[in-house]
Amino acid sequence: MSSLSEIPLAHILFVSTALFFIGMYGLFTRKNLVTLLMAIELMLNSVNINFIAFNKYLYPGKLDGVFFSLFIITIAAAEAAVAIAIIINLYRSHQSIDVDDATEMKY
Amino acid sequence: MLMDFFILLKQELVIVAIIFLLLFINLGKDRSNESLLPLINVVLLLNVLLGFFGSKEGSLFGEMFHTGKLIILEKNILNLATWIISLLSFSWLRTHKHVIEFYILLLTALLGMFFMISSGNLLVLYLGLEMSTIPIAAAANFDLAKRKSSEAAMKMIISSAFSSALVLLGISWIYGVSGSLDFSVILLQGPDSPFRIFAFILLVSGFAFKMSAVPFHLWTADVYEGAPVSVTAYLSVVSKASVVFVILAFLYNAGKAFADTWYHILIVLSILSIIIGNLFALRQNNFKRFLAFSSIAQVGFIFIGIAGSSQVSSAAVVYFVLVYVFSNLAAFGVVALVSAVSGKENISDYKAFYTTNPLLSWVLTIAMFSLAGVPPTAGFFGKFFLLMAGAAKGNYWLIGIAALNMVVSFYYYLRVVKTIFMEENSQPIEKLAIPGASRLALYICLAGMLIAGLASCVYDYIYSISFGL
Numbered sequence: 004m005s006s007l008s009e010i011p012l013a014h015i016l017f018v019s020t021a022l023f024f025i026g027m028y029g030l031f032t033r034k035n036l037v038t039l040l041m042a043i044e045l046m047l048n049s050v051n052i053n054f055i056a057f058n059k060y061l062y063p064g065k066l067d068g069v070f071f072s073l074f075i076i077t078i079a080a081a082e083a084a085v086a087i088a089i090i091i092n093l094y095r096s097h098q099s100i101d102v103d104d105a106t107e108m109k110y
Numbered sequence: 111m112l113m114d115f116f117i118l119l120k121q122e123l124v125i126v127a128i129i130f131l132l133l134f135i136n137l138g139k140d141r142s143n144e145s146l147l148p149l150i151n152v153v154l155l156l157n158v159l160l161g162f163f164g165s166k167e168g169s170l171f172g173e174m175f176h177t178g179k180l181i182i183l184e185k186n187i188l189n190l191a192t193w194i195i196s197l198l199s200f201s202w203l204r205t206h207k208h209v210i211e212f213y214i215l216l217l218t219a220l221l222g223m224f225f226m227i228s229s230g231n232l233l234v235l236y237l238g239l240e241m242s243t244i245p246i247a248a249a250a251n252f253d254l255a256k257r258k259s260s261e262a263a264m265k266m267i268i269s270s271a272f273s274s275a276l277v278l279l280g281i282s283w284i285y286g287v288s289g290s291l292d293f294s295v296i297l298l299q300g301p302d303s304p305f306r307i308f309a310f311i312l313l314v315s316g317f318a319f320k321m322s323a324v325p326f327h328l329w330t331a332d333v334y335e336g337a338p339v340s341v342t343a344y345l346s347v348v349s350k351a352s353v354v355f356v357i358l359a360f361l362y363n364a365g366k367a368f369a370d371t372w373y374h375i376l377i378v379l380s381i382l383s384i385i386i387g388n389l390f391a392l393r394q395n396n397f398k399r400f401l402a403f404s405s406i407a408q409v410g411f412i413f414i415g416i417a418g419s420s421q422v423s424s425a426a427v428v429y430f431v432l433v434y435v436f437s438n439l440a441a442f443g444v445v446a447l448v449s450a451v452s453g454k455e456n457i458s459d460y461k462a463f464y465t466t467n468p469l470l471s472w473v474l475t476i477a478m479f480s481l482a483g484v485p486p487t488a489g490f491f492g493k494f495f496l497l498m499a500g501a502a503k504g505n506y507w508l509i510g511i512a513a514l515n516m517v518v519s520f521y522y523y524l525r526v527v528k529t530i531f532m533e534e535n536s537q538p539i540e541k542l543a544i545p546g547a548s549r550l551a552l553y554i555c556l557a558g559m560l561i562a563g564l565a566s567c568v569y570d571y572i573y574s575i576s577f578g579l
Contacts, residue, residue, distance in 0.1 A: 050275065
């Protein structure tokens, strides 16, 4: 506990922001749909870090942030379930999970 | 206390009850679609009617959920639109294997929208937002065998997940600077630091994503084209209307201190949406894609209304959404019927449509007039009130740009009318048998488009219960 509080809040925020934009970079550059899901997961987890850090450092009296991160984890799981079902169906019709192969509709 | 709970949560509880009813029907013996569809439509009609009784203002769960007259009216509009869509999808669902799953997805999304509209806390807002998008992404994939349908669902789930990550980052920073998630606490703190302004911008851009405002519109046309017509109608009417209501309530309540910030955001978004929506609508041949870009342009007009930030503008926005529900659903109704029977979805297929289907042609024509804003229809009054509300702020150049763009929009709306009535075609779409349910829905839309404009009591009622900044 004491060793954690020696790390300043700004450092943790730096990590979470970097994580968010690494995820965003992955989302924009990768072509494989499962990798895209992983990139989104990275973004959501960086938000979780934000919430927990804010809760612990700034507002330790109430647990709003911790609960919010619990909800984010749950919803991310639901979202991933639906997304993977959609990807499986895409694989059945296109024989591929590469975004470049699913570009029938344009402009 | 317990009575309060039931009365305030009435509309949500009814939806939950319907979802459970559908689940139990699903468990029992197999029923034919012919017996199932009328039953579901009647239940949804009861849901619409129940919404008008026993309403009460108040809040629950420590201000997390609150309701009032305007919110109840907004939920009734969404209920009505869902019922009309259900009627319109009759001919498509009649031969479909998974009718009940379709309704469960739509109603779950509707429930999420209700919580989103009623939210008084960022947690509930976020939960509602997710609950209203994930089921629709699944529903976009409902034509399992079609290639375009799965492509549309993929594009939708990835882009909506990205936008909700942006919203979440914004919420986490708002929590970091204000220490609370309640609207009533956030409301008190103004834009005193760039950090807070950036968090606010992230939140608004997440909403703009769901409303498909330019520059967050890129997923819209593809998803609209690939998804089944009923789901497209649901996306473009119910889903969009719910986010409009939420953004209205959020900006006017929780975002009060940020009025300057969002005023400028809205103006930029509205100019971009109107111009780019119009320009791309000009070159479309697929009817659903055309309606997608036309709805992007309509969102731009809604933003002008919201930017007015007075009681008039909130009334004008709700009124416009009501009219938009009728006109857009009438257009989608005709497209759904044609696509279910003949599979044709291009505007050029509608050449000489009038010679074989006079009734549908007239409905489509009036819908186009109403979307464009030609005087006897309600669409004219909707747009007129929106521009009036925006003009109250004194930025006449913005109103000028919007008015000029209305002229551009006449071109592509009337091009459809010209295709129906004036062009020759050796093989027009054959005469369609219209099921009774769809006929009823089209008449309701027609009545809505014609009466809501002329009966001033509709607008007066909305005005009397709305609120300004």
